[in-house]
Amino acid sequence: xxxxxxxxxxxxxxxxxELRVNKLRVLLSLVGVAVAVAAITATTGVGALAEQAQREQxxxxxxxxxxxxxxxxxxxxxxxxxxxARDAFDSAAARxxxxxxxxxxxxxxxxxxxxxxxxxxxxxxxxxxAEMHRLRVTEGSWFGDRDASRLAPALVVNQGFWxxxxxxxxxxxxxxxxxxxxxxxxxxxxxxxxxxxEEPPTAFMLPLDRDLASPxxxxxxxxxxxxxxxxxxxxxxxxxxxxxxxxxxxxxxxDDVDVQASRQDYAAGVEGDPFLPVKLAIGGVxxxxxxxxxxxxxxxxxxxxxxxxxxxxxxxxxGATAPRVFFSVMLESVAGTVVAGLAxxxxxxxxxxxxxVQGFVAQGQLEDVPPFPVGAAVLGxxxxxxxxxxxxLLPALVAVRVKxxxxxxx
Amino acid sequence: MALVTLEGVTKTVPLVDGxxxxxLRGVDLSVExxxxxxxxxxxxxxxxxxxxxxxxxxxxxxxxxxxxxADVATLRAGRRDRLRGEQVGFIFQQFNLLQGxxxxxxxxxxxxxxxxxxxxHRKRLAAEMxxxxxxxHRVDSMPHRLSGGEQQRVAIARALVRxxxxxxxxxxxxxxxxxxxxxxxxxxxxxxxxxxxxLVTITHDPAVAALASRxxxxxxxxxxxxxxxxxxxxxxxxxxxxxxxTAVGPLLEGGAA
Numbered sequence: 132x133x134x135x136x137x138x139x140x141x142x143x144x145x146x147x148x149e150l151r152v153n154k155l156r157v158l159l160s161l162v163g164v165a166v167a168v169a170a171i172t173a174t175t176g177v178g179a180l181a182e183q184a185q186r187e188q189x190x191x192x193x194x195x196x197x198x199x200x201x202x203x204x205x206x207x208x209x210x211x212x213x214x215x216a217r218d219a220f221d222s223a224a225a226r227x228x229x230x231x232x233x234x235x236x237x238x239x240x241x242x243x244x245x246x247x248x249x250x251x252x253x254x255x256x257x258x259x260x261a262e263m264h265r266l267r268v269t270e271g272s273w274f275g276d277r278d279a280s281r282l283a284p285a286l287v288v289n290q291g292f293w294x295x296x297x298x299x300x301x302x303x304x305x306x307x308x309x310x311x312x313x314x315x316x317x318x319x320x321x322x323x324x325x326x327x328x329e330e331p332p333t334a335f336m337l338p339l340d341r342d343l344a345s346p347x348x349x350x351x352x353x354x355x356x357x358x359x360x361x362x363x364x365x366x367x368x369x370x371x372x373x374x375x376x377x378x379x380x381x382x383x384x385x386d387d388v389d390v391q392a393s394r395q396d397y398a399a400g401v402e403g404d405p406f407l408p409v410k411l412a413i414g415g416v417x418x419x420x421x422x423x424x425x426x427x428x429x430x431x432x433x434x435x436x437x438x439x440x441x442x443x444x445x446x447x448x449x450g451a452t453a454p455r456v457f458f459s460v461m462l463e464s465v466a467g468t469v470v471a472g473l474a475x476x477x478x479x480x481x482x483x484x485x486x487x488v489q490g491f492v493a494q495g496q497l498e499d500v501p502p503f504p505v506g507a508a509v510l511g512x513x514x515x516x517x518x519x520x521x522x523x524l525l526p527a528l529v530a531v532r533v534k535x536x537x538x539x540x541x
Numbered sequence: 542m543a544l545v546t547l548e549g550v551t552k553t554v555p556l557v558d559g560x561x562x563x564x565l566r567g568v569d570l571s572v573e574x575x576x577x578x579x580x581x582x583x584x585x586x587x588x589x590x591x592x593x594x595x596x597x598x599x600x601x602x603x604x605x606x607x608x609x610x611a612d613v614a615t616l617r618a619g620r621r622d623r624l625r626g627e628q629v630g631f632i633f634q635q636f637n638l639l640q641g642x643x644x645x646x647x648x649x650x651x652x653x654x655x656x657x658x659x660x661x662h663r664k665r666l667a668a669e670m671x672x673x674x675x676x677x678h679r680v681d682s683m684p685h686r687l688s689g690g691e692q693q694r695v696a697i698a699r700a701l702v703r704x705x706x707x708x709x710x711x712x713x714x715x716x717x718x719x720x721x722x723x724x725x726x727x728x729x730x731x732x733x734x735x736x737x738x739x740l741v742t743i744t745h746d747p748a749v750a751a752l753a754s755r756x757x758x759x760x761x762x763x764x765x766x767x768x769x770x771x772x773x774x775x776x777x778x779x780x781x782x783x784x785x786x787t788a789v790g791p792l793l794e795g796g797a798a
Contacts, residue, residue: 137660141653152641445637448598449651449699450626452619535598536589539637
């Protein structure tokens with residue numbers, strides 16, 4: 132035991148001394164490894180950012196996992212009773228403790244701008260919809276409970292709509308006229324974050340106002356607007372829960388109403404990790420970079436060990452065993468690459484956590500900036516250690532094969 | 542019991558043309574604990590090979606080699622390495638100090654292979670040993686900042702720091718001027734005596750050889766007892782003196798390597 136401990140400590144001391152004595156050589160040989168580790172760690176970290184941005188983008192359209200869409204339509208002669216459908220959905224959701232729910236319907240509404248009337252795609256949603264779809268509001272605010280009691284309907288519009296209005300200050304409660312059978316003045320209360328460079332005007336409104344000024348609306352019903360109900364449920368047993376809610380709604384609404392349930396979030400129907408291809412591509416590039424760094428290290432380590440033959444011979448003459456020499460040379464390589472790995476990871480963290488880099492990678496689509504992935508740091512350090520061990524193997528073998536007698540006279 | 546014995550030891554090495562080169566022929570040698578012994582011989586006579594065998598760096602082709610009573614041929618490589626580290630100290634002609642390391646770090650080197658308190662107190666032990674060879678004020682000096690004599694004294698401290706029972710010196714004064722060589726050799730002789738270590742010196746310097754208590758001549762791989770030239774006058778009265786001196790004298794006076 133004593134021999135093992137002193138052997139281990141002795142090898143570490145020898146390795147450290149060697150690194151200290153040959154600072155410049157070590158530094159030069161490890162620059163490549165540090166850069167490679169920084170590259171592999173940074174690409175993994177940036178990949179995580181890009182993945183999060185892509186995930187959030189997907190969630191804006193399809194909702195967060197698991198988001199179910201329940202489509203309700205009338206199969207009989209009578210139009211669908213909107214209130215009945217809503218009640219059936221609400222009661223089924225409440226029975227299962229589902230709180231994140233929203234109605235979701237689409238319709239074109241005529242909006243009067245200063246330069247004319249424009250058909251604006253409008254979505255009727257509930258308050259939780261923004262959270263369910265990661266909608267960010269950059270001006271004003273999203274709908275709140277008080278908006279339901281407004282005398283003038285509230286609108287949350289996109290950047291295109293707001294631009295069209297002349298980007299007024301929302302504190303001034305800007306209004307627009309929504310044309311139709313009963314023209315109505317609506318108040319713009321919020322502006323959503325931009326999703327692209329050029330956005331045609333769109334708007335959100337609450338269900339209370341769904342039939343206002345809609346050319347296709349039928350009083351008391353949804354008319355041509357097919358009502359959809361969304362619910363955000365835990366991913367575990369999501370399919371079973373979705374089917375349960377669908378069945379309960381169908382049972383309550385009767386035979387003349389068809390209820391369909393489907394998942395629409397990005398994770399639906401995907402086996403395993405949906406971002407695996409992206410991760411593999413990034414990882415492949417990183418490994419290639421690391422291998423190139425490792426090759427340079429092996430090259431320098433081999434030359435170095437040949438320059439150290441006499442020193443190795445002297446150590447052997449003073450009792451260093453072959454395994455000890457092997458371990459010591461390996462340790463030098465590993466200790467060096469671990470230090471280089473730490474430096475590389477530090478650089479990668481500084482790069483990935485830089486707001487400018489994050490903004491560039493996510494293109495403004497990032498709501499929840501992920502912390503620097505621990506996995507990337509572990510991967511970087513692990514890669515550095517492995518490359519140190521592999522790069523140290525050849526020189527260590529050369530060192531062990533040195534003939535002590537020849538080495539002393541080298 | 543003898544510390545090291547060689548009985549009928551032969552060493553041959555293969556040649557490129559498939560033949561064999563015999564370096565040592567039937568060497569018989571016994572080194573007692575604490576005795577000082579010198580070996581002289583021409584270049585290529587097999588002196589270094591003999592030293593390598595004694596220091597467990599090489600194995601004989603035939604014959605018996607024992608170290609502290611154990612047959613070296615039966616020892617495994619690791620055990621032999623450890624035995625060498627614990628019991629043998631080497632002093633080289635070219636000092637072989639590790640560059641880029643201070644005198645203290647050089648003397649610490651053998652202690653890194655030690656165990657127990659010697660390992661954990663290696664710096665103190667190394668500093669004490671440097672003090673004993675008169676280099677207490679140069680512990681932090683790099684080898685290239687030391688004179689030849691000082692470098693060899695560091696090498697002596699390094700060889701002795703684990704208190705080996707056998708010190709093997711290969712032309713220890715070969716790279717030093719006469720005066721410095723004499724000083725260093727006297728120091729080595731004294732320190733080895735203080736430690737009770739056996740000292741085997743390979744040299745072609747009669748003055749260095751004269752410090753030993755027993756002398757051997759190695760000629761074409763054959764080892765024989767000899768008398769150094771510096772003791773010729775004093776030993777002419779010895780019954781077998783003249784025959785030995787006839788053989789050794791020319792070697793010691795200029796022909797040895």
